[in-house]
Amino acid sequence: MPKLFIPGPVQVSEKTFRAMCRPMIGHRSGDFKKLYGGIQPRLKELFGTTQPVMLSTSSAWGVMEGSVRNLVGSGKVLNCMCGAFSDKWFDVSKKCGKDAVALQVEWGQPVRGEQIRAALSAGGFDAVTLIHNETSTGVMSNIEEISAVMRDFPDVCLIVDTVSSFSVVPIPMDALGIDVLLTGSQKALAMPPGLALFAASKKAMDRAATVKGRGYYFDFVEFAKNQAEDMTPSTPSISLIYALESKLDDIFTEGVAKRHARHAENNAIVHEWVRKQGLDFFAPEGFRSMSLTCIANNKGIDVDALGKKAKERGFIIDGGYGKLKGKTFRLSNMGDETPATMRELLTSLDACLAS
């Protein structure tokens, strides 16, 4: 099978797959509580929070939709939009019947703190949605800058999607004052898809308790109630929780700081290759993702043909998301990739481009 270098799902290790093959256990059993409770300390450390980390058997969108349904009541939600995923969060907010306000920036640009301040100054907002690392454009917004602005709006909850940046760079939830931090399994964590992880601040939980129409499956109050007994509201994907336990072993064996450094090194190797090829970056300097590179196709490369050649050589790359198809291509350096595996990919792409 060719190896995945698309920005999600990413390549899953044999070790992770093997962890999923452990025998099933009852989700109300002591064995499950031990599994769930056992991973909490490391999850909290990774999230940078003292709050419990909750596990949702859904893709990230379940919790993205759930965050809006739990934290936005009669007030408005400001959706920061700078690419495919963040743009869609606005649509989802409207589909949930919420009073959604779009803060749209051009694809390829980051969302800036002052833009959020200007939008929130109108008043009446319950929450802001932000995608930290917009996977479709390879743009990473500055979470420190944005969370500093949010401190001036203490009644507004900050919901942050870190699906493609979690454990790639430090995102200390409590220190940054993030109210909901969420991520998914199949990108930065290099697990199979199907699990979403999130933590909610006290402010978020207090808000949720007052909001009507939270539903059941993604009700934060329901999650917290079960969490108190090391359980989930409904039957979770126990196999994926085994995979998560195994992944946490990997992360803490390597060391969190070393994991961050490895991603930075992987990313720098791709950047060097982009420059050497005379290609351009889609994102401006200072806002480029550390987990993937979105390359602007300034040389008129036949991206489709490049993708096909790469696949023949055993690598699957992404030919651009949605309206950026062919105008960009993306190379992921997330998950278990190392400088050596990134060089393998890039050497192969050199050969593809020369042939």
Ligand SMILES: *Cc1c(COP(=O)(O)O)cnc(C)c1O
């Ligand atoms: C992939 C992605 C999502 C959506 O994840 P699903 O697992 O498909 O629900 C959301 N946000 C970002 C930043 C992503 O990269």
